Amino acid sequence: xxxxxxxxxxxxxxxxxxxxxxxxxxxxxxxxxxxxxxxxxxxxxxxxxxxxxxxxxxxxxxxxxxxxxxxxxxxxxxxxxxxxxxxxxxxxxxxxxxxxxxxxxxxxxxxxxxxxxxxxxxxxxxxxxxxxxxxxxxxxxxxxxxxxxxxxxxxxxxxxxxxxxxxxxxxxxxxxxxxxxxxxxxxxxxxxxxxxxxxxxxxxxxxxxxxxxxxxxxxxxxxxxxxxxxxxxxxxxxxxxxxxxxxxxxxxxxxxxxxxxxxxxxxxxxxxxxxxxxxxxxxxxxxxxxxxxxxxxxxxxxxxxxxxxxxxxxxxxxxxxxxxxxxxxxxxxxxxxxxxxxxxxxxxxxxxxxxxxxxxxxxxxxxxxxxxxxxxxxxxxxxxxxxxxxxxxxxxxxxxxxxxxxxxxxxxxxxxxxxxxxxxxxxxxxxxxxxxxxxxxxxxxxxxxxxxxxxxxxxxxxxxxx
DNA sequence: GGGGCTTAGAC
RNA sequence: UUUGUCUAAGCCCC
Numbered sequence: 001x002x003x004x005x006x007x008x009x010x011x012x013x014x015x016x017x018x019x020x021x022x023x024x025x026x027x028x029x030x031x032x033x034x035x036x037x038x039x040x041x042x043x044x045x046x047x048x049x050x051x052x053x054x055x056x057x058x059x060x061x062x063x064x065x066x067x068x069x070x071x072x073x074x075x076x077x078x079x080x081x082x083x084x085x086x087x088x089x090x091x092x093x094x095x096x097x098x099x100x101x102x103x104x105x106x107x108x109x110x111x112x113x114x115x116x117x118x119x120x121x122x123x124x125x126x127x128x129x130x131x132x133x134x135x136x137x138x139x140x141x142x143x144x145x146x147x148x149x150x151x152x153x154x155x156x157x158x159x160x161x162x163x164x165x166x167x168x169x170x171x172x173x174x175x176x177x178x179x180x181x182x183x184x185x186x187x188x189x190x191x192x193x194x195x196x197x198x199x200x201x202x203x204x205x206x207x208x209x210x211x212x213x214x215x216x217x218x219x220x221x222x223x224x225x226x227x228x229x230x231x232x233x234x235x236x237x238x239x240x241x242x243x244x245x246x247x248x249x250x251x252x253x254x255x256x257x258x259x260x261x262x263x264x265x266x267x268x269x270x271x272x273x274x275x276x277x278x279x280x281x282x283x284x285x286x287x288x289x290x291x292x293x294x295x296x297x298x299x300x301x302x303x304x305x306x307x308x309x310x311x312x313x314x315x316x317x318x319x320x321x322x323x324x325x326x327x328x329x330x331x332x333x334x335x336x337x338x339x340x341x342x343x344x345x346x347x348x349x350x351x352x353x354x355x356x357x358x359x360x361x362x363x364x365x366x367x368x369x370x371x372x373x374x375x376x377x378x379x380x381x382x383x384x385x386x387x388x389x390x391x392x393x394x395x396x397x398x399x400x401x402x403x404x405x406x407x408x409x410x411x412x413x414x415x416x417x418x419x420x421x422x423x424x425x426x427x428x429x430x431x432x433x434x435x436x437x438x439x440x441x442x443x444x445x446x447x448x449x450x451x452x453x454x455x456x457x458x459x460x461x462x463x464x465x466x
Numbered sequence: 467g468g469g470g471c472t473t474a475g476a477c
Numbered sequence: 478u479u480u481g482u483c484u485a486a487g488c489c490c491c
Contacts, residue, residue, distance in 0.1 A: 059470085062480060104479050115480045123481085130482085146483090147477055153484045154476045180477095230480030235477085238482090260477040260482085311476050330475090359487080363474020366486040459486080 040199040044132050045086050053127035054078065057120060057232070065119030066100045066215045074120040089125070092201055096122050098213040098220045099228045108329075114182075116214055116228030126209060127232040129202070134236055136196060141239060142246035147260030148235035154311040155370045157259050158324055164255060164266050165302045165315055165322045171273040172308055173265035175280055176296035180261035181234060182226035184241050185289045186210050189227075192240055209233065235260070241288070248283055259311055266302075273299040313371060326371045334364055338380070342387040350392050351448050357384065358450035365452060369459040377453045388449065389439050390430035409438035 043049060058071045069077065078085070088094040099116035106113050118126065134150070141149065146157035161172075177183075189210070193203055209231065213222045227234040238260060245263070249256045254276060255266040265280055267273035277299055284290045300307040303317035312330040316323050326334075341357050348356075365377075396402045403420030407413060411434060419434050429435060445451065 060481080063478080065480090100480090102479065117480045126481095148482045150483070155484080157476090228480085232481060234480095235482035238477095262477065359473050361474090362486055363472095365474085367475035367484080369485085455486090 040132060040197060041090065041201045041205075044128050044202065045089065049131055050124065050128050053124045053131060056127050057123045062120070062123070063117060064100075065117050065122065066097050067119045067121075069120050071120050074124070078121070078124070085121070089205065090201070092204055094205070094208070096125075096209050096212040098215040099230065101214050101216050113229070115230045117230045118209075118212075118228060122209070122212075123232055125205075129206065130233045130236050133197070133233075137236065137240055137243075140196070141243055142250055142256070142258070144250075144255065144257045145239065145243065145246055145259075147258065147262070148239055154259060154313075154367070157257055158311055158313045158315075159370060161257050161264060161266070161302070161310060162315060162322055162324055164257075165317075168268050169255065169266040170302055171267045171270050171299060172302050173263075173267065173273050173277045173280060173299050174297060174308070174310075175263040175265065175277075175284070176293040177261045177263070177284070178291045178293040179226075180290065181229045181238060183290055184226050184237065186224065188289065189237060189241050192244065206233070206237075244288060245280075245284060248287075249280070252279075257310075262311065264310055267299075270299060270301075312368070324371045326368050326373055326376070330368070331376070335380075338384065339387075342384065342391055344391070344394060350388065350395065353391060354388065354444075354448045354450065358448070358452075361450060361452045362455065365456050365459065369456055369463070374453070374456070377456055381453055385441065385444060385449070386427075386430045388444060389435045390426050392439055393429055393435065394426060406434070406438050409443070411438050 054075070058075075060071075062071065064070050085094070097119045099118050102115045102117055103112045104115060105111075138149070144160070146152045146154065146160075186207070190203060190207055193206060197203055210227060211223060212228075213220045214228075215221075227237050242258065242261070242263075246256055246258060249265070257264045257266065263280075265273070265276050267276055277297065281292050281294075281297070284292055302308045302315050303322060305316065306314075306328070308314055309327050309329070312327055314325045314327040316325050337360060338357065341360060342353060393402070396405055399420045403416045406416035406420060411419070415434060419429070419432070422429065424432075441449075
């Protein structure tokens with residue numbers, strides 16, 4: 001019970017003091033060798049850089065940290081206290097605030113995840129650091145790494161897996177790291193940073209952020225593992241850390257596709273995959289001190305139905321070859337959302353409903369367009385039109401209104417009267433010929449119904465050549 | 467090429 | 478209420 005209470009909030013707690021004695025000797029040694037190069041700190045604290053950092057934090061509209069300061073309030077505060085803040089950072093006695101602990105439910109409903117929310121000011125500083133570190137580390141990263149990286153997307157990652165699958169890599173090791181962000185080893189990470197960052201003051205600042213602790217019921221608790229899931233710097237640090245795995249595998253000639261902590265190791269045979277699962281596990285646990293979830297990490301056939309899932313996609317195989325599909329879970333989630341959007345929401349106009357559906361599907365297709373789903377979208381199109389007809393029919397409510405509206409839309413009087421007074425179910429009516437001839441596709445389109453299969457084709461065309 | 471806003475998705 | 482990075486689409490501005 002007590003141990004459970006102690007389980008950290010995105011960062012592991014330290015049961016004892018905030019010990020960092022182990023670091024000191026290494027640090028002192030490194031510091032001496034690297035006192036020549038300075039300037040990174042200056043670039044971080046540069047006016048333009050800080051300004052860009054603040055804008056980024058502001059446009060996220062994120063919630064306040066432990067001090068309750070909002071992004072709006074931070075602007076005048078920073079203007080007022082900028083010089084003092086920058087001076088204390090430069091002189092090395094700035095002390096970041098602990099992160100605010102917040103538990104939020106996972107999107108799929110399975111359990112909760114813990115966030116560590118830094119104060120707005122700390123988010124600005126971390127962002128400023130990240131902006132300068134990113135270009136320094138980008139060139140070091142592996143070709144197979146796609147998460148949190150500029151110019152790289154999940155679509156590129158799944159396409160890469162597809163390419164390998166076509167080249168005889170039929171098996172995948174799916175590696176699931178439990179609580180990856182929470183279990184990064186500080187000393188290991190700092191040593192990786194020291195190799196590339198000559199400015200000791202920057203290292204010390206990052207170290208302070210790693211050790212800044214979490215606030216829980218008014219009590220600060222130190223952190224000796226992990227990086228706060230919520231800090232702007234954390235994604236980059238996560239990549240720097242797992243880059244060691246990428247590089248090690250690359251040197252062994254092993255193909256790895258990685259998106260953040262979602263790792264896929266490819267193999268040409270099941271036996272090779274089994275061996276790679278074991279060797280990956282050894283490296284991740286012994287060398288990187290991470291915890292592999294042995295239940296969820298497994299070897300699967302890439303093209304077997306339902307087995308391989310990566311970034312919301314799956315791969316399939318037919319006579320023509322390997323193809324990308326939307327994973328059934330993602331399809332189910334989207335269908336559920338569409339149902340919700342088109343169900344009798346209190347008094348929304350049909351136009352508004354169609355606008356909401358449009359916005360949702362536009363974004364959804366913008367992500368999943370790399371998957372082959374022409375038929376699925378055509379099916380959804382039929383279904384959604386019928387849902388909209390049902391929605392409109394329900395809004396007419398009274399038999400009198402139904403008769404009048406049907407007539408207005410070109411249905412002969414006798415038939416309008418018959419259908420206006422029918423006792424058939426809504427779904428039946430929505431699919432009837434009478435409703436198809438009155439609330440026509442053209443009229444739906446005119447009212448703002450979104451032709452998303454066309455958008456899908458357009459996007460595919462756009463990205464297939466150029 | 468840059469900037470603003472909104473939405474969607476991955477982690 | 479719920480943090481962060483990245484990507485995409487749509488609209489708008491230079």
